[in-house]
Amino acid sequence: ICMNCHSAVKTESPEIQKIYAAIENDRPIEWVRVHNLPDLAYFNHSQHVEVGGIECQTCHGPIEEMDVVRQHSLLTMGWCIDCHRKTDVNTKGNEYYDKLVELHDAESKEALKVEDIGGLECSKCHY
Ligand code: HEC
Ligand code: HEC
């Protein structure tokens, strides 16, 4: 599939040469995984990007300026928990949260935070 274009596009690029090498040696391209949580922790991008409305850069840093990807955030448990304590849930225009916001506002003057929807519960991130 890559070669549909790259047999003509940027053929001289060292990065594209890696695809040629893989094909010649008849083995997959070796992807270097930079961000990798241990298996004991579960992280879901949709929950954060689609539902939460968080920008890639909030966690990955100025990714659009990186020729080679590097890890920007610590990716420790404290990093996850810290953000869940501080961050307001993006509830606007999301009916799922209407009832919850109502209940929360009756008891608290603070905005609904991720910790209020269970973001500190062990089992949400650990199986
Ligand atoms: C539909 C055409 C198309 C397909 C299919 C395609 N590419 Fe590309 N790719 C491009 C174009 C066009 C560029 C140049 C973009 C630019 O320079 O702005 C590019 C750039 C790249 C670059 C950056 C190269 C450099 O030195 O800047 C890499 C790496 C790359 N492609 C990898 C892949 C891989 C791996 C696949 C298959 C999984 C793939 N591409 C499939 C069109 C394609
Ligand atoms: C809330 C923080 C957060 C946001 C926002 C986020 N990511 Fe991630 N991303 C992570 C974490 C944590 C991992 C490691 C996941 C794992 O190992 O299971 C990761 C891993 C990745 C990886 C695998 C990278 C590698 O090193 O192999 C890619 C690609 C990626 N993210 C792209 C994106 C893109 C694109 C966006 C925006 C649309 C985005 N991420 C938004 C936290 C985030």
Ligand code: HEC
């Ligand atoms: C930049 C802030 C931020 C960081 C960092 C972050 N999260 Fe989140 N997380 C959120 C937000 C905001 C939500 C709520 C999204 C929504 O509206 O449902 C969320 C929701 C979640 C939920 C769902 C909680 C629930 O009860 O519905 C899980 C699980 C989760 N995050 C895991 C993680 C893990 C694991 C990490 C670290 C690897 C992490 N998050 C790092 C902001 C963050």
Ligand code: HEC
């Ligand atoms: C928001 C997500 C999140 C929540 C909630 C969470 N954890 Fe974690 N936890 C993680 C992540 C991510 C790691 C891996 C961090 C790393 O690799 O440095 C981790 C690592 C750990 C480890 C270390 C495991 C090892 O051997 O290295 C333990 C133990 C642990 N968590 C226990 C808990 C307990 C107990 C709770 C509830 C009180 C909890 N966690 C709640 C995300 C979370």
